[in-house]
Amino acid sequence: MEIKDILKQTRVSLAPMAGITDYVLRSLIREQSKTCILTTEMISSEALHNVKETDMTKRDDNHSPVIYQLSGHKPELMAEGAKYLESMADVIDINMGCPVNKVVKGQDGSALMRNPSLAYDIVQAVKESVSIPVSVKFRLGYTQQEMNFVPFGQYMQEAGAEFITLHGRTRNQMYSGKADWKKIRELKNNVDIPVFANGDVVSVETAAECLEESDADGVAIGRGALGDVTLISRIEHYLNTGEKLPPPLLSEKIETMKKHLDMEIALRGEKVGLKFVRKFYPFYISGVPNAAKYRSKLVVMEDYNEIIEALDFILKNNTNNLLI
Numbered sequence: 001m002e003i004k005d006i007l008k009q010t011r012v013s014l015a016p017m018a019g020i021t022d023y024v025l026r027s028l029i030r031e032q033s034k035t036c037i038l039t040t041e042m043i044s045s046e047a048l049h050n051v052k053e054t055d056m057t058k059r060d061d062n063h064s065p066v067i068y069q070l071s072g073h074k075p076e077l078m079a080e081g082a083k084y085l086e087s088m089a090d091v092i093d094i095n096m097g098c099p100v101n102k103v104v105k106g107q108d109g110s111a112l113m114r115n116p117s118l119a120y121d122i123v124q125a126v127k128e129s130v131s132i133p134v135s136v137k138f139r140l141g142y143t144q145q146e147m148n149f150v151p152f153g154q155y156m157q158e159a160g161a162e163f164i165t166l167h168g169r170t171r172n173q174m175y176s177g178k179a180d181w182k183k184i185r186e187l188k189n190n191v192d193i194p195v196f197a198n199g200d201v202v203s204v205e206t207a208a209e210c211l212e213e214s215d216a217d218g219v220a221i222g223r224g225a226l227g228d229v230t231l232i233s234r235i236e237h238y239l240n241t242g243e244k245l246p247p248p249l250l251s252e253k254i255e256t257m258k259k260h261l262d263m264e265i266a267l268r269g270e271k272v273g274l275k276f277v278r279k280f281y282p283f284y285i286s287g288v289p290n291a292a293k294y295r296s297k298l299v300v301m302e303d304y305n306e307i308i309e310a311l312d313f314i315l316k317n318n319t320n321n322l323l324i
């Protein structure tokens with residue numbers, strides 16, 4: 001499947017988030033949207049070289065279109081990893097935007113924006129190793145003083161990238177401040193391949209604002225999809241029809257949280273699954289009165305039935321079933 005064929009179906013993708021966009025979250029979002037572009041967690045090419053079997057690569061037949069994202073800084077290992085993932089993926093994305101210290105210190109992620117020639121070699125090596133499209137996700141630059149996103153994007157296009165996702169912050173900003181969507185427009189005006197905008201798209205309204213301001217071909221939804229697996233499908237619906245569907249009620253979010261919990265346990269086993277889902281509780285109950293108190297209790301619970309009872313208690317004590 002070519003990029004142009006994928007983009008005929010949708011203008012919305014799930015942005016990759018380490019430890020977040022796993023098989024379960026991707027499956028829950030696919031239940032809501034049959035057309036959006038799913039994206040895996042960042043998969044280390046070094047780790048993939050040593051251990052091929054990983055939950056990160058798990059997928060269902062209906063997950064397509066799906067992007068598998070690779071990280072690393074060794075062209076030969078990146079090419080090897082891409083080749084291994086090719087049969088599962090519709091697109092191979094190269095992570096050049098992760099700002100986390102341990103990733104950057106290893107010369108991966110955003111660090112590659114300081115080494116365009118190596119970034120070029122990586123894209124070229126991956127492109128030569130697979131027959132499916134290759135994309136790159138990166139940021140505005142490493143620091144405010146090193147905003148090289150336009151020449152960098154042009155260089156990635158020249159290397160063979162067919163698709164770009166740009167996060168509207170620098171590496172040093174991490175996730176603070178506001179994403180600069182106008183900068184994304186600047187990149188869009190200077191490359192000939194599709195550009196998706198990423199950063200601060202957390203609602204149907206912000207998706208529309210972002211597309212207007214950035215002139216991007218689509219939006220990549222990250223944290224906004226946490227706790228609301230319907231967001232991507234509601235954005236797609238609005239872009240296709242102009243109609244704004246209402247966000248889910250608290251009762252619907254609680255039911256999804258329970259399903260999320262059950263699916264993680266089925267995937268990872270009860271002990272690991274119960275701990276893995278703790279990071280999601282704050283998002284599912286965000287906006288509930290006394291959410292901080294509930295969250296502090298949920299994240300230490302180790303008994304399945306106790307967790308279910310706690311979620312039911314939250315719903316019961318929020319009688320109007322709405323979020324503030």
